[in-house]
Structure formats: C-alpha cells, structure tokens
Amino acid sequence: MTAAEKLTAELAAELDEMASKGTLKDLRVYESPQGPEVRLKGLGEVVVLSSNDYLGMADNPAVIEAGVEALKEYGAGTASVRFICGLFEPHLELERDLAAFLGTGSALTYVSCWTANHAILDALSDGETHIFSDELNHASIIDAMKLARPGGKSIYPHSDMDALEAALNEHADVKRKLVVTDGVFSMEGDLAPLPRLVELCEEHEAVLIVDDSHGLGVMGETGRGTAEHFGLHGKVDIITGTLGKALGGAAGGFVAGSGELCRILEQRSRPQLFSNGLPPTVAASARKSLNLLSEDPGLVARLRDNTAAYRDMLSEAGFDPIPGESPIVPVIVGETSLAISISKQMLSQGVFVTGFGYPVVPEGAARIRSQVSAVMRPEHLERAVAAMSAAMKSATTS
Ligand SMILES: Cc1ncc(COP(=O)(O)O)c(C=O)c1O
Numbered sequence: 001m002t003a004a005e006k007l008t009a010e011l012a013a014e015l016d017e018m019a020s021k022g023t024l025k026d027l028r029v030y031e032s033p034q035g036p037e038v039r040l041k042g043l044g045e046v047v048v049l050s051s052n053d054y055l056g057m058a059d060n061p062a063v064i065e066a067g068v069e070a071l072k073e074y075g076a077g078t079a080s081v082r083f084i085c086g087l088f089e090p091h092l093e094l095e096r097d098l099a100a101f102l103g104t105g106s107a108l109t110y111v112s113c114w115t116a117n118h119a120i121l122d123a124l125s126d127g128e129t130h131i132f133s134d135e136l137n138h139a140s141i142i143d144a145m146k147l148a149r150p151g152g153k154s155i156y157p158h159s160d161m162d163a164l165e166a167a168l169n170e171h172a173d174v175k176r177k178l179v180v181t182d183g184v185f186s187m188e189g190d191l192a193p194l195p196r197l198v199e200l201c202e203e204h205e206a207v208l209i210v211d212d213s214h215g216l217g218v219m220g221e222t223g224r225g226t227a228e229h230f231g232l233h234g235k236v237d238i239i240t241g242t243l244g245k246a247l248g249g250a251a252g253g254f255v256a257g258s259g260e261l262c263r264i265l266e267q268r269s270r271p272q273l274f275s276n277g278l279p280p281t282v283a284a285s286a287r288k289s290l291n292l293l294s295e296d297p298g299l300v301a302r303l304r305d306n307t308a309a310y311r312d313m314l315s316e317a318g319f320d321p322i323p324g325e326s327p328i329v330p331v332i333v334g335e336t337s338l339a340i341s342i343s344k345q346m347l348s349q350g351v352f353v354t355g356f357g358y359p360v361v362p363e364g365a366a367r368i369r370s371q372v373s374a375v376m377r378p379e380h381l382e383r384a385v386a387a388m389s390a391a392m393k394s395a396t397t398s
Pocket residue numbers: 111112113114115138140182186211212213214241242243244251252253
C-alpha cells in the first residue's frame with residue numbers, strides 16, 4: 001500500500017465511524033436562490049430557517065443587479081493580490097460606506113471575515129501583546145489567536161466580566177491588551193455584555209475588538225449592530241464582520257477602525273499581501289445591501305417582529321428556546337445524533353433547519369438552531385414550528 005492509499009484508507013475509516021455514529025453531515029444542493037422558500041435537489045420546495053440571510057438580500061433583485069453590473073464592468077478580478085495590481089472602485093465605495101455606517105474612520109475588506117479576524121489579530125500581536133478572548137468566540141478568532149502567537153492569552157468563561165476583569169488586573173503591565181469578542185454569539189444567539197466590556201477596556205487601557213458578523217444588519221434600531229443595540233455606537237475600537245450573512249449573503253469580510261489601522265493592515269496583514277481581494281461583483285452586491293439597509297431601517301424592525309412571533313409560537317408549542325434578542329433561536333436537544341435526526345425529519349417535512357452537535361457545540365448540548373429572516377411570512381414560521389413538534393415527538397417516542 002502506498003502512503004497515499006494508506007491515508008485514503010484511514011480517512012475512509014474516519015468517515016465510516018461518523019456515519020455509524022449518525023454524525024456525518026449531508027450537504028444539500030440548491031436549485032434556486034437562497035430565501036425563505038427554496039428548491040433543493042432531490043427534495044423539492046422547502047422552507048429555510050438555517051440561513052444567515054437575515055434581511056433577504058441574497059435574492060434581492062437590486063443586489064443581484066448591482067453584482068451583475070460590476071461583473072460586466074470590471075470582470076472577475078485583477079487575478080492578483082491588491083498590493084501588486086491594486087483594486088477596483090467598488091472596493092473603495094464599499095469600504096467608505098461600511099466606515100460611514102459603522103461610525104469608524106475607515107474599513108478594509110477581505111475575502112471573508114475568517115480572513116479578516118486572522119489578519120487583525122496577527123498584525124496587532126507581538127511578544128508584548130496579551131489577548132483576552134471569550135471562550136465561546138467564533139472558531140476564526142480561536143484559530144487566529146493560535147496563528148498570532150501573542151505574548152500571552154486569557155480565555156475567560158463565556159461573558160464572565162468578573163473573570164475578564166481579574167485577567168486584566170493580572171496582566172496590567174502588558175504593553176498592548178486586546179479584548180476580543182463576538183457581538184452576537186452564533187450558537188447561543190446571546191449578546192456580548194458590551195456596556196461592561198467597553199467600561200473595562202477604558203479602565204484597563206485595552207483595545208476592544210468586536211466580531212459583529214451576526215449583529216450587523218440585525219441588532220440596533222437601524223441595523224448598525226450590537227453596539228447600536230446597547231447605545232454604544234462609535235464606542236467599539238475595532239469591528240470585524242462578514243458580508244456573507246445580512247449584508248449580501250455571498251462572501252467577504254472586513255475590519256473597520258481608524259484610518260491608521262486600516263492602512264497598516266493594508267501594508268502588512270498577511271492575507272492582504274498574499275491572497276486576492278474581494279471579487280468586485282461581491283463588493284458591489286454587498287454595498288447595495290448596505291445601501292438598501294440604510295435607506296429602509298424598517299427591514300430590521302420586520303426581522304425583530306418575525307423573531308418575536310417565532311419565539312412565541314415555539315413557546316406555545318411547548319419548546320423552551322435559549323432566551324435572547326437576536327434572530328438566532330436555538331432549542332437544546334442533547335445528543336448530536338438526536339439533533340441530526342430531528343433536522344433530517346424536519347427536512348422530510350419540507351423544513352430546512354440545521355442540527356448542530358459536537359464539536360461545533362459542547363458535547364451533550366446539541367441543538368436545533370433556527371434563524372429568522374425579515375422576509376419570512378407567518379406561514380413559514382408556522383410550518384417550521386409544526387415540523388419541529390412532529391419531528392421531536394417522533395424522535396423521542398421511537
Ligand atoms: C462570528 C463569526 N465570525 C466570523 C465568521 C466567518 O465569516 P466568513 O464566512 O465571512 O468567513 C462567522 C461565520 O460563520 C461568524 O459567525
């Protein structure tokens with residue numbers, strides 16, 4: 001057996017083990033754009049509550065049109081990294097609008113928020129940097145810290161501000177302190193305790209970095225994010241976020257902060273230097289989404305109303321979703337295989353909601369995570385609750 005054959009056999013055994021444990025994920029294939037109702041290959045029409053398309057931008061005709069126009073005008077891209085061949089006008093327009101929307105001096109885009117988080121933590125860390133990070137931060141932050149190799153790091157228990165304060169006191173003499181948190185935690189749907197975070201960072205001269213991927217376009221009266229929700233717009237030092245959820249739904253990410261920060265990142269963050277920029281078509285679509293949101297904050301109000309209605313319907317049906325204010329509505333079911341089996345049964349009834357298990361969430365805390373969108377109608381939410389009730393009943397009685 002060659003080394004490659006041996007590797008393939010090992011991987012096949014791993015896949016078999018996942019299949020026998022019921023944890024192997026099947027990926028769906030779309031035959032229509034993302035939206036509250038889609039057509040899935042082999043499954044037909046289904047209602048979707050597993051997408052981050054919180055504002056329905058992925059299928060918005062103006063967003064699609066903006067992308068098509070940019071593709072025609074600028075082509076696919078520069079076929080190079082930004083520092084070698086430069087960028088297109090849509091990049092500058094998007095970055096300018098993002099900075100204005102978020103109240104920061106500047107913004108810089110990347111091909112994903114995953115990359116943006118890696119870029120910022122790596123570029124700002126050296127042996128005299130200490131990073132303080134919530135234990136439930138997104139995987140991109142966890143991995144970014146490994147890559148950044150700061151002088152030290154403290155992982156504080158989820159949202160435990162006393163623990164963060166103690167860690168800040170313990171490392172009071174460190175030259176550069178970075179506190180990093182998700183704005184909205186993607187698996188729980190809860191919000192970072194931003195008022196206390198801002199206070200602690202001011203008291204301890206730490207820089208606050210908030211990844212607001214699930215908060216942008218979602219939280220706050222006008223969708224400016226978790227900071228706006230808490231009345232702290234403009235008080236977060238650095239915001240990172242994705243363009244692959246509420247702000248367009250395709251891909252892309254950014255860092256928003258001071259002009260100096262973005263210029264330094266452009267000069268020396270490794271993904272800027274060694275990886276292509278955002279395709280101009282994606283930049284144009286994301287900018288259009290942002291503009292639509294700025295023009296119609298009613299979109300965010302509709303999202304809030306739909307979320308409240310869905311939570312009420314779930315409670316009436318006997319479910320006990322994790323409490324929260326975001327449109328992420330998780331219902332804990334326990335074992336990973338149970339979550340996967342419930343989501344499969346729901347899909348067979350025409351409702352697409354993902355079950356999450358270990359290692360994405362802690363063992364024993366597997367969940368069915370629904371995500372609500374501003375463009376859903378009551379019948380979508382009703383169908384989801386009915387399917388969840390039927391699937392839960394059948395899974396727990398079989
Ligand atoms: C909090 C958070 N940060 C970053 C990311 C990564 O975003 P992207 O898809 O743009 O890489 C996600 C996506 O799941 C996320 O939820």
